Amino acid sequence: MNKRVALILTVSLAWHGSAHAHSDTSGFAADHHHHEETGPAAMEPRQRRFPATVRFDPQHIENVxxxxxxxxxxxxxxxxxxxxxxxxxxxxxxxxxxxxxxxxxxxxxxxxxxxxxxxxxxxxxxxxxxxxxxxxxxxxxxxxxxxxxxxxxxxxxxxxxxxxxxxxxxxxxxxxxxxxxxxxxxxxxxxxxxxxxSSASIIVEAEIPAEQSREMQPGSPATLWVTNGGGREPLRAMVDQVSGIVNPANQRRLVRLTPIPGPGIALLRDGARLQVSIGGQS
Incomplete structure (x- = not known):
C-alpha cells in the first residue's frame, strides 16, 4: 500500500510541475508578443508611414x-x-x-x-x-x-x-x-x-488617423515614399488640404498633399500606390 501511495504522489507532482512550466512559457510568449505590438505605437506620429494614392487633376492635363x-x-x-x-x-x-x-x-x-x-x-x-x-x-x-x-x-x-x-x-x-x-x-x-x-495636376491623397491629423494644416511638410526599383525614394511634399470630417468607420481623415517638384516626381503615375510620412523623412 505504501508503495502505491508513493507512486501516485510522484506522478501527481510530475504532472503539476509540467503544467506549471507550460503556464510560465505561455506567459512569457504573451509578454514578448505584447512588446512587439507596442513598439510601432510608441514611435512618433511623424515617423509613421501611411498608404496613399496618386491622382492627376484632369483640369491640368493638356492633350497634344x-x-x-x-x-x-x-x-x-x-x-x-x-x-x-x-x-x-x-x-x-x-x-x-x-x-x-x-x-x-x-x-x-x-x-x-x-x-x-x-x-x-x-x-x-x-x-x-x-x-x-x-x-x-x-x-x-x-x-x-x-x-x-x-x-x-x-x-x-x-x-x-x-x-x-x-x-x-x-x-x-x-x-x-x-x-x-x-x-x-x-x-x-x-x-x-x-x-x-502640368506640375499642378499631381495630387496625392492619404487617409491619416484622426489623432495624427489633428495638428496638420495646409503647408505642413511631408515626405512621399515612391517605389523605385527595389526600394523607396523620398520625395518632398506639403499638405494642401485636410478634411474636417473623420470617417467613423476607420477614424481617419482624408488629407490631400502636393508634391514639390524634384527628380522623383517623374516616378509618380496616375493611380499608383505609395507611402507618406508627415513632418519630413523618417
Whole structure:
C-alpha cells in the first residue's frame, strides 16, 4: 500500500510541475508578443508611414492633338514621366495636307497688295489663313518662318503646350495619323498624340488617423515614399488640404498633399500606390 501511495504522489507532482512550466512559457510568449505590438505605437506620429494614392487633376492635363492627316516622326528621347518645358519639341510631323494649306496661304501673303486693290476683305483673308495654319499645327513662329522663307515647311515640330511631365504617348515613330472628317474650317476633332500633365495636376491623397491629423494644416511638410526599383525614394511634399470630417468607420481623415517638384516626381503615375510620412523623412 505504501508503495502505491508513493507512486501516485510522484506522478501527481510530475504532472503539476509540467503544467506549471507550460503556464510560465505561455506567459512569457504573451509578454514578448505584447512588446512587439507596442513598439510601432510608441514611435512618433511623424515617423509613421501611411498608404496613399496618386491622382492627376484632369483640369491640368493638356492633350497634344494633330488635326491634319500626317506621318509622325522624330520621337527621340521621349518617354512617360519625362520633364518638358512649354514650347519644347516632342516630335515632328509631315503632312501633304498642311503643306497645301501653307502654299495657299503664301500665295495670299505674296499678293496681298494686289488682292487689296480688288477686295475689301484682303486682310481678313490673311488673318483667316494664319488662324487655319495655327489651328492645324503650325505655331505662330512657324507661320512667321514660312513668311520669311516664302516656302512651306515639310517637317513641322510638335511642341509641349505647358511646363510639366509627359503623361501619355499614343503614337510611335513613323505612324500615320488620321485627323478624321472635317465638317467645317475649325471643327476637326483630331487625334491625340501626347498628354502632358502640368506640375499642378499631381495630387496625392492619404487617409491619416484622426489623432495624427489633428495638428496638420495646409503647408505642413511631408515626405512621399515612391517605389523605385527595389526600394523607396523620398520625395518632398506639403499638405494642401485636410478634411474636417473623420470617417467613423476607420477614424481617419482624408488629407490631400502636393508634391514639390524634384527628380522623383517623374516616378509618380496616375493611380499608383505609395507611402507618406508627415513632418519630413523618417
Amino acid at each position: 492633338v494633330l488635326k491634319v492627316n500626317a506621318r509622325v516622326a522624330g520621337l527621340e528621347n521621349i518617354f512617360v514621366g519625362r520633364k518638358v518645358s512649354e514650347g519644347e519639341r516632342l516630335a515632328a510631323f509631315e503632312s501633304a495636307e498642311l503643306e497645301t494649306l501653307q502654299r495657299t496661304y503664301l500665295e495670299t501673303f505674296r499678293n496681298i497688295q494686289l488682292i487689296a486693290q480688288i477686295s475689301l476683305t484682303s486682310e481678313e483673308k490673311l488673318i483667316e489663313g494664319r488662324m487655319n495654319l495655327e489651328w492645324r499645327g503650325l505655331s505662330e513662329d512657324g507661320v512667321q518662318l514660312i513668311e520669311d522663307l516664302r516656302k512651306p515647311l515639310t517637317s513641322v515640330p510638335i511642341e509641349s503646350p505647358v511646363d510639366g511631365y509627359i503623361l501619355d504617348i499614343r503614337v510611335v515613330d513613323g505612324q500615320i495619323v488620321n485627323a478624321g472628317a472635317a465638317s467645317g474650317l475649325f471643327s476637326t476633332a483630331g487625334t491625340t498624340v501626347f498628354r502632358v500633365a
